Amino acid sequence: MPAVTLTPAGPFSLASGIRFLEGFGPASYHHAADGILRLAFPADDGVSVVAAAVRQEVRADGGTGTVRAEFTVHPGTPYPATAVTAEAAAKQAVRAQLARILSLDVDATGFPGLATDPVVAGLAADHPGLRPVCFHSPYEAATWAIIGNRIRMTQAAAIKARIAHQHGHRVHIAGQTLHAFPTPAALRTLTHVPGLTDIKIQRLHALAEAALDGTLDAPHLRALPADHALAELRTLPGIGPFSAELILIRGAGHPDVFPRHEPRVHKAVATAYGLGAPTTDDDVTQLAKIADRWKPYRSWVAFLLRARAQDTSPPGPVCHGSPPSS
Incomplete structure (x- = not known):
């Protein structure tokens, strides 16, 4: 092998x-x-x-x-x-x-x-050696954004896993059997998926085409200025500001973008730095200025804050949290 x-x-x-x-x-x-x-x-x-x-x-x-x-x-x-x-x-x-x-x-x-920032020092101590674990590709991050929009995360995860089992490639590796998510060519052939609306399936088809034509190419997205990459991603059907950030940060693996449309990150930052709950655009701008201390690893620190929140969240289903897509 x-x-x-x-x-x-x-x-x-x-x-x-x-x-x-x-x-x-x-x-x-x-x-x-x-x-x-x-x-x-x-x-x-x-x-x-x-x-x-x-x-x-x-x-x-x-x-x-x-x-x-x-x-x-x-x-x-x-x-x-x-x-x-x-x-x-x-x-x-x-x-x-x-x-x-x-x-x-x-x-x-x-x-x-x-680590001169005590918040970052605490995160590194709590999660030694943890780097962001990204989606396998911008394509898979984008499909997750569509599948998970406006439904609970547990429901979305079950739908995604079922699509992989029924339509993805089955492989054997290190003594286990896994099912990969369908390739773009396979995904665009699906016409009915239990739990997904017709509009979501249409948007998944559009994402499959975008992956095949290079629009969702990770090196391409990483090479663009972040604002340009996000704007380009928002032209895809069903991809709004929240989803575009997800694709760039957790799909393409961009290490230095502060997510301006992720309320859970904003809450985690405010909590970590002893600030009030962010409720306005000005509050988010203030958090973004704090995040400037984390350059060139702003995505990474935001990820660690989310990991800490994940560790302390009560058990049970969690809403996906994506705002309405345009």
Whole structure:
């Protein structure tokens, strides 16, 4: 089985990422207690599906261990003996997507320097080595935004998991069977999904087309100024300001965007800094100024605040919280 190696720059804990996924509804992640992160997802090429078993080296000195991922690509075609270039290209593509999913494509050596802010220091102490665990792609983040709009997170997660089981590619990896979410080509063929309205299905079809034509390409979105990327995403059917931020931050893995349309983050920031509940645009602007202290990791600190809120939330279903989409 081919494998790729990722060397974290700065603190990173795969175990912390797995713990986060276990409590993150959209992931529907069920972890075996063996330290292996098992993933199955549509590849960035929009056609194939990747299955990966990710492990992190445990170092005796307590340092940040290297990450190794064994993977298969489906539908699989055995590499001919002379196809060195094709195999190398596949490894490069899988390595890039896995690095983005785990936020290992960002140099985090400067992140500990933010600990001069006592709030960030507390977050880092509570969640050592935790980096944002992103959606597998902007495409999957966008589909989640549509599926989850105006319904409870538990209901949305169940619908997404059912779509994967019924229409996605089934893979076997590290002793488990997983179902990847359908590729864009497969998604655009669906005409009826229990629990989804006709308009949501139409919007999912539009997102599938956008993924295939490159509109939802992660490197493209990351290369744009954040405001331009968000404006471009808002032109997609059903994608409003909240969803656009979700796609850019948690889909494309942008490390330095403060979410101006995420009320739960705003509440978490206000609580952490001893401020009153934010209720106006001016309040959000004040929070954004506080977030400027976190550059160039504003998305990361917001993620850690959400992770803390997730840890302290009472059990039970949680509303998805997306405002009405335009």
